[in-house]
Amino acid sequence: MTAIAFAHSDELDDILAGIDAYLASEVYPRYERNRELLEEPRLYYANDGRFSPDVVQMIREIRMTSAKAGYFNISVPEEMGGGGMGFGAYFACLEHIFRRCGGLMNFGQYAISHWAYGPSAVLSGLTDEAKERVLKPLLTGEQMMCFGMSEPDAGSDVARIRTTAEAAPGGGWLLNGRKIWTSNAPIAEWMIVLAVTDPELSAQRKGGISAFMVPMDASGVRIERVIRMWGEGGGTEAETAFEDVAIEPWQLVGTLNQGFRIGMQGVSLGRVFNCARAIGLGRWALEKAVEYTKSRIVFDRPISDYQGVMFPLAESFTELHAAHLLALNAAALLDRGEGAVKELSMAKLMAVQAGARAVDRAIQAHGAIGFTNELGLTDAYRSLRQVNVADGTNEILTRTIVNRLLKGDTEI
Amino acid sequence: MHLLPTDEQEEIASTVRNFLAKEMPLTRLREFDDGAIAIDQPFWEQFWKQCAEQGWFGLGLPEAMGGVGYSVVEEVLLFREIGRAVAPGPFLSSVLGARVAAHAGHADLVADILAGDAVVGLAESHGDPGTIIGARVSGSFDVLYGDGAEYVLVANRVAAALVRQADLGLGEHVSCIDATIDLVRVHVDNVPALAIVDAAVDAVYQRGALLVSALLAGMAEATRDLATEYAKVRVQFGRPIGVNQGVKHECASMAVRSDAATYQTFFAGVVLGTARQDVDFHVTTAKIMAGDSAMQNASSAVQLHGAMGYTYEHSAHRYVSRSHVYDQLFGSAASLLDKLVRMPAPL
Numbered sequence: 184m185t186a187i188a189f190a191h192s193d194e195l196d197d198i199l200a201g202i203d204a205y206l207a208s209e210v211y212p213r214y215e216r217n218r219e220l221l222e223e224p225r226l227y228y229a230n231d232g233r234f235s236p237d238v239v240q241m242i243r244e245i246r247m248t249s250a251k252a253g254y255f256n257i258s259v260p261e262e263m264g265g266g267g268m269g270f271g272a273y274f275a276c277l278e279h280i281f282r283r284c285g286g287l288m289n290f291g292q293y294a295i296s297h298w299a300y301g302p303s304a305v306l307s308g309l310t311d312e313a314k315e316r317v318l319k320p321l322l323t324g325e326q327m328m329c330f331g332m333s334e335p336d337a338g339s340d341v342a343r344i345r346t347t348a349e350a351a352p353g354g355g356w357l358l359n360g361r362k363i364w365t366s367n368a369p370i371a372e373w374m375i376v377l378a379v380t381d382p383e384l385s386a387q388r389k390g391g392i393s394a395f396m397v398p399m400d401a402s403g404v405r406i407e408r409v410i411r412m413w414g415e416g417g418g419t420e421a422e423t424a425f426e427d428v429a430i431e432p433w434q435l436v437g438t439l440n441q442g443f444r445i446g447m448q449g450v451s452l453g454r455v456f457n458c459a460r461a462i463g464l465g466r467w468a469l470e471k472a473v474e475y476t477k478s479r480i481v482f483d484r485p486i487s488d489y490q491g492v493m494f495p496l497a498e499s500f501t502e503l504h505a506a507h508l509l510a511l512n513a514a515a516l517l518d519r520g521e522g523a524v525k526e527l528s529m530a531k532l533m534a535v536q537a538g539a540r541a542v543d544r545a546i547q548a549h550g551a552i553g554f555t556n557e558l559g560l561t562d563a564y565r566s567l568r569q570v571n572v573a574d575g576t577n578e579i580l581t582r583t584i585v586n587r588l589l590k591g592d593t594e595i
Numbered sequence: 596m597h598l599l600p601t602d603e604q605e606e607i608a609s610t611v612r613n614f615l616a617k618e619m620p621l622t623r624l625r626e627f628d629d630g631a632i633a634i635d636q637p638f639w640e641q642f643w644k645q646c647a648e649q650g651w652f653g654l655g656l657p658e659a660m661g662g663v664g665y666s667v668v669e670e671v672l673l674f675r676e677i678g679r680a681v682a683p684g685p686f687l688s689s690v691l692g693a694r695v696a697a698h699a700g701h702a703d704l705v706a707d708i709l710a711g712d713a714v715v716g717l718a719e720s721h722g723d724p725g726t727i728i729g730a731r732v733s734g735s736f737d738v739l740y741g742d743g744a745e746y747v748l749v750a751n752r753v754a755a756a757l758v759r760q761a762d763l764g765l766g767e768h769v770s771c772i773d774a775t776i777d778l779v780r781v782h783v784d785n786v787p788a789l790a791i792v793d794a795a796v797d798a799v800y801q802r803g804a805l806l807v808s809a810l811l812a813g814m815a816e817a818t819r820d821l822a823t824e825y826a827k828v829r830v831q832f833g834r835p836i837g838v839n840q841g842v843k844h845e846c847a848s849m850a851v852r853s854d855a856a857t858y859q860t861f862f863a864g865v866v867l868g869t870a871r872q873d874v875d876f877h878v879t880t881a882k883i884m885a886g887d888s889a890m891q892n893a894s895s896a897v898q899l900h901g902a903m904g905y906t907y908e909h910s911a912h913r914y915v916s917r918s919h920v921y922d923q924l925f926g927s928a929a930s931l932l933d934k935l936v937r938m939p940a941p942l
Binding site for chain 2: 489490491494
């Protein structure tokens with residue numbers, strides 16, 4: 184049964200079938216083998232809150248096996264050594280993975296390169312030396328990067344960043360400042376850091392920001408803390424400080440003083456990613472809920488008999504279906520070379536809200552068991568609740584849509 | 596402090612309720628729309644006089660000022676019933692107008708209003724809250740219930756005033772979605788007020804916001820009851836539709852909403868006039884919640900009645916229309932929410 188009238192290409196169908204086989208051979212068994220590691224917080228997190236080395240290794244293995252299998256770099260440009268497939272394929276593969284892995288196998292998402300953690304078109308501006316030293320291990324999945332943009336005083340208003348890269352005598356720069364909410368900073372080998380290189384231009388919001396590829400083990404780079412969230416003993420986000428970090432010319436990414444573009448380039452990919460996450464996880468949760476309602480007996484009847492239980496699920500399926508279509512459309516527009524700023528904003532805005540609501544309702548339909556670790560619904564909820572903020576808050580996305588409307592872009 | 600009505604207060608409320616059920620049932624409202632009942636017609640005069648005889652217009656006015664001597668709490672109960680019945684007429688502005696006249700020392704005018712001989716319309720400001728400065732009124736207003744009203748109440752957070760309708764000049768007649776409300780748009784400049792009271796002496800505007808909340812809460816309760824009753828009697832697929840959770844859960848939601856509106860309004864009524872620092876917070880919250888409850892419940896009532904719900908002859912539409920109009924009076928939800936955010940937290 185298919186609910187979408189416009190079918191995938193045969194090629195994409197084959198890829199998705201291949202991903203199923205890949206997940207079965209490399210991801211599910213790793214979860215089986217590492218059950219104790221993943222379920223015991225004291226084994227899962229190190230004392231400082233970052234993932235323990237065994238967990239980091241598991242994530243690395245998923246990247247590397249997927250790279251070998253041909254999925255990790257599926258949407259990386261061909262000229263960079265990737266599969267060259269577009270946004271539509273990127274969305275379909277990720278959504279498929281999230282739907283299969285659900286809230287229980289969160290690391291499945293590392294099977295496809297995310298622009299902030301691995302190779303993508305965003306890295307096309309690397310110098311030759313950086314391509315050799317950084318891109319190569321990123322492509323194999325052996326190493327990982329992260330994206331340092333947000334700062335304590337610069338979240339939605341990115342242009343407010345204060346981290347500076349002052350030109351150093353003899354070439355290169357000295358990096359000073361701090362970054363926060365950098366996902367995967369605690370386990371990555373590299374960070375792209377956005378820093379002010381021309382304070383005057385930056386103050387006028389006319390550029391003046393550059394992007395640098397910084398090794399996490401460079402002198403002066405210090406993870407100040409792993410930010411713990413949701414009451415967990417650790418996490419994937421960190422606050423990082425930079426003190427007189429020496430940056431060499433080969434580390435510049437893209438054009439000097441135009442580093443902001445790097446971030447904005449990644450935004451489209453990131454929003455497609457989060458649409459896939461929201462829709463995939465939302466569907467996973469709702470499908471679980473529907474199955475559960477058929478077998479759970481209350482007052483001598485399966486709870487699927489009760490409209491009070493089923494109507495919210497039906498509403499969520501409707502919303503998520505609409506979000507799915509929005510996302511497919513946005514990806515298709517991007518593949519056509521269009522900016523699709525409004526459409527992608529709408530897609531992410533709708534998907535993350537519909538997705539979070541879907542998981543919340545799935546939890547409700549399960550009753551008390553919905554809160555248990557073993558079902559994974561709470562993991563899915565936390566993930567989706569966060570992306571209602573990360574990668575463009577709902578409010579910022581709505582503002583973006585308003586701005587597009589006021590500029591005359593009112594087509595829907 | 597009593598948060599629930601006393602026996603005497605329940606008696607007042609049920610007397611009003613029974614009177615309105617008899618004299619102004621929902622079916623009679625069609626006669627208003629048809630023009631069969633209008634303010635200049637005998638039935639209306641008689642009805643208004645009966646309301647006056649029961650002491651409605653001076654219910655919360657001190658005896659020393661010519662009133663019945665109850666408090667704003669009894670007024671809340673009165674207006675809740677008027678809202679429940681969607682009874683048409685300038686009840687609110689007449690009650691508030693009597694207060695303004697009383698404070699200004701116009702005993703004759705007070706007596707006329709309380710006797711039902713003088714009717715007071717309501718001027719709701721457009722945008723700017725209108726100014727009442729030095730016994731003169733200026734601003735752009737929508738005059739509600741101006742038809743047959745010799746006087747019009749203008750109120751804002753600074754003061755409340757009575758002006759003569761004739762001094763407002765000719766305005767632009769505008770159709771209102773509630774056909775029982777006569778609506779005229781006027782712009783006035785330095786019109787003389789025949790009575791003024793400063794908000795520091797009597798916070799008439801705040802009282803108005805509270806009593807509109809009571810009207811709206813009554814409407815929210817009425818639509819809850821209409822829908823629930825219908826859910827018990829309408830049979831589809833061999834069973835009353837109320838057995839379906841899709842229906843009865845919405846009835847339950849309507850009950851939660853109307854209760855929240857009613858009890859917040861009651862509480863605001865109880866604290867009004869006390870020295871508490873958060874009186875305005877409670878009145879503002881009551882207005883916001885009551886408006887939201889009335890509008891949502893009205894919409895649900897239409898939905899739960901199926902196709903009948905959107906017909907003219909069923910009365911659900913009256914609650915839809917009036918709730919939208921009354922939600923705008925004495926502060927729209929958006930402006931009140933903006934105010935609320937800037938207030939200190941309640942005690």
